[in-house]
Amino acid sequence: MRLFTLLAVGLCLAGLPASRSPSRPARPDATLIEDLVVANRVLADLGVLDGFGHVSVRHDKDANRYLDVAQHGAGAGKADDVLEYDLESTAVDAKGRALFSSGSFTARSTRRARGQGDRPQPFAVGHPLRRVADQAAADLSHELVPGLDVPVFEIRDIAGPASDLLVRNAQIGAALAKALGDKTVVLMRRHGSVTVGTSIPQVVFRAYYAEMNARLQSEAIKLGAVTYLSAEEAAASAKTNDALVMRPWELWKRKVTKPE
Numbered sequence: 032m033r034l035f036t037l038l039a040v041g042l043c044l045a046g047l048p049a050s051r052s053p054s055r056p057a058r059p060d061a062t063l064i065e066d067l068v069v070a071n072r073v074l075a076d077l078g079v080l081d082g083f084g085h086v087s088v089r090h091d092k093d094a095n096r097y098l099d100v101a102q103h104g105a106g107a108g109k110a111d112d113v114l115e116y117d118l119e120s121t122a123v124d125a126k127g128r129a130l131f132s133s134g135s136f137t138a139r140s141t142r143r144a145r146g147q148g149d150r151p152q153p154f155a156v157g158h159p160l161r162r163v164a165d166q167a168a169a170d171l172s173h174e175l176v177p178g179l180d181v182p183v184f185e186i187r188d189i190a191g192p193a194s195d196l197l198v199r200n201a202q203i204g205a206a207l208a209k210a211l212g213d214k215t216v217v218l219m220r221r222h223g224s225v226t227v228g229t230s231i232p233q234v235v236f237r238a239y240y241a242e243m244n245a246r247l248q249s250e251a252i253k254l255g256a257v258t259y260l261s262a263e264e265a266a267a268s269a270k271t272n273d274a275l276v277m278r279p280w281e282l283w284k285r286k287v288t289k290p291e
Contacts, residue, residue, distance in 0.1 A: 057092045064113050066231045067098055072287040073235055073280075075106030079242050084223065088231055090115065096123070119201050183218045184210035196222045216241050232280035236272065239279075 070086040090096035096115050100108035115123040186196055189206045196219075198204050211217040211225065215237055218224045226241055228234035251257045260268065 059098055059115075060091050061110075063088060063091050063231075064098065064110050067113060068100060068108050068110055069284050069287060070231045070235050071100055071108050072106050073283040074238060076287050077239050077242075077283070079238055080106075086231065086234065120204060181216050181218055182210050182212060182214055183220055185220050186222070230276070232276045233273070235283070236276040236279060240272075 067086060067088050071080065074080040074084070074086065085100055087097055087099040090098060095118055097118070098113050098115055100112050100114075114125065117123070184207050186194055186198075186203065186206075189203050190199075198207060207217065207219070207225065211227065215228065216224060216226050224241070226234055226238040228237050248257065
């Protein structure tokens, strides 16, 4: 069974259903929990996440559950802080802690991980985010269309004009997932971005290089006309990137787990 990982920045959810106690599946693999905690620390260390934003991952033994770290800030979570949720973002046992939501797990069964960051945010309110760097090729689209824009989620269409821009219920989460579609990144206007992948290392790779691409594109725009990756270059780069995600992952992981 293929699983899904997701990175989200700023997708903090207050007011979710506290918890319920359905029959529990087998415990998730300890390595999966460890990598989930490490992923949050890595992205905090890289400056992609700070006190807001998080990585979540589908349960490896139950496709109808996912795992997320309770709200401590991306770099502060521990294995004991990992909570289980159903696909309606109801915690199996909230343990009295603040909750996140990862509603986009309901939309595509192959997703294993998700994460969120905010550096691409200017491209949700101005210029479209396009491929500049080879490492970011897969982040921006699976479709081989030159200059294709990253999709943008407009929360006002779902929550109205006076929301606080947070994903506060399953309806908003489902709308966000629909906006993402078959892409690997979606921008949330005035709030952040969401990156998805089929493994924790892949989603961390994509999240970091999507942020790097936003930085490079922003600097390039200041200098004048920009030459973006062609569809062919993006396709070749994406294939290479998927084969190399473990190289930076192992480096980043060692850095945040080394003994004090």
